[in-house]
Amino acid sequence: MEGVIDAPMRRLLTGLGGYSRCVTEFIRVTTVLLPEKVFLRLCPELETDGQTESGVPVYTQLLGSNAQCLAANARRAVELGAPGVDLNFGCPAKTVNNSLGGSILLREPQKVASIVRAVRDAVPAEVPVTAKIRLGYDNSDALAEIVQGVREAGATELAIHARTKFDGYKPPAWWAEVASVVQPDDNMTYINGEIWNVDDSVRARLASGCRHLMLGRGALAAPDLALRIRAAAAGQAPLAPMAWLDISQHVEAQFLRSDSQSPRHVGNRTKQWLAYLKRTYPEANELFARLRTLRDVNAMVAAFAEHRRAVSPDRLA
Numbered sequence: 001m002e003g004v005i006d007a008p009m010r011r012l013l014t015g016l017g018g019y020s021r022c023v024t025e026f027i028r029v030t031t032v033l034l035p036e037k038v039f040l041r042l043c044p045e046l047e048t049d050g051q052t053e054s055g056v057p058v059y060t061q062l063l064g065s066n067a068q069c070l071a072a073n074a075r076r077a078v079e080l081g082a083p084g085v086d087l088n089f090g091c092p093a094k095t096v097n098n099s100l101g102g103s104i105l106l107r108e109p110q111k112v113a114s115i116v117r118a119v120r121d122a123v124p125a126e127v128p129v130t131a132k133i134r135l136g137y138d139n140s141d142a143l144a145e146i147v148q149g150v151r152e153a154g155a156t157e158l159a160i161h162a163r164t165k166f167d168g169y170k171p172p173a174w175w176a177e178v179a180s181v182v183q184p185d186d187n188m189t190y191i192n193g194e195i196w197n198v199d200d201s202v203r204a205r206l207a208s209g210c211r212h213l214m215l216g217r218g219a220l221a222a223p224d225l226a227l228r229i230r231a232a233a234a235g236q237a238p239l240a241p242m243a244w245l246d247i248s249q250h251v252e253a254q255f256l257r258s259d260s261q262s263p264r265h266v267g268n269r270t271k272q273w274l275a276y277l278k279r280t281y282p283e284a285n286e287l288f289a290r291l292r293t294l295r296d297v298n299a300m301v302a303a304f305a306e307h308r309r310a311v312s313p314d315r316l317a
């Protein structure tokens with residue numbers, strides 16, 4: 001997810017478990033073959049076999065509308081070590097849609113299919129080519145045509161964010177609309193959108209008929225969610241959500257590892273992450289309030305310690 005789930009976050013999330021695959025933030029492709037450094041910046045895992053530290057493959061995501069150029073860049077990603085290529089037809093951002101990339105392409109199902117076909121043909125057959133779509137642009141009338149085109153073009157997997165571009169990120173996600181394009185033996189379609197807890201995952205699967213699911217913001221709001229969803233799906237006893245004090249240790253470690261170096265942006269990603277964590281953990285509000293105006297690394301480290309003292313259940317009365 002652009003600006004929020006980067007390599008350090010992928011490392012943390014996959015380290016906690018439950019994930020079988022990650023996709024990078026999108027790499028925008030216009031009309032040029034991008035230099036190696038662009039791929040490595042957005043996917044440093046290319047230097048470690050295309051996997052996170054815990055061995056979860058990271059597919060490189062491309063976004064654009066020029067089929068031949070996307071194909072050439074997909075080939076380059078694979079040559080650099082990408083274990084798979086994902087194509088983004090879901091991004092609703094104006095700047096992206098203005099340059100004819102992302103969800104605007106959903107208005108042209110044949111164009112979507114031709115892009116998938118070009119990329120499929122450009123990389124070795126054993127390398128997965130996956131796609132990410134929404135229900136449609138301003139309505140879901142073309143969903144069946146889009147999905148059929150993507151499948152016939154040879155996509156290995158398809159993730160469907162169950163909202164139109166017009167819906168943006170406004171709840172709800174229309175999981176049941178996806179059911180019309182999922183066959184009983186379907187093993188390639190992933191349901192995505194508004195899955196924030198285990199209960200949502202059960203309802204999303206049931207409503208859509210999808211066996212698999214993809215997490216977006218839910219992974220940031222509850223870093224152990226994938227693990228708990230897997231346990232529930234396997235019929236195991238429910239796993240207790242991670243305690244806030246453990247989560248806050250991860251937040252601090254993540255801050256020190258990857259969000260404290262750039263002087264102009266110290267703590268920005270941490271604060272952004274806390275905004276998602278607030279959804280699951282009310283304590284994140286307290287920490288956010290302490291960090292909000294701070295820019296200095298030492299002051300922030302002190303604030304983490306003060307926060308833990310304030311919310312610790314065994315603090316002195």
Ligand SMILES: Cc1cc2nc3c(=O)[nH]c(=O)nc-3n(C[C@H](O)[C@H](O)[C@H](O)COP(=O)(O)O)c2cc1C
Nearest residue numbers: 001002025026132161192193194195215216217218
């Ligand atoms: C800040 C932000 C950045 C995102 N960046 C990407 C991206 O780079 N590639 C992508 O396929 N989806 C991206 N998405 C969409 C998510 O992957 C996901 O489809 C969407 O948020 C719906 O799922 P959710 O309700 O579980 O978050 C982004 C979403 C947000 C909120």
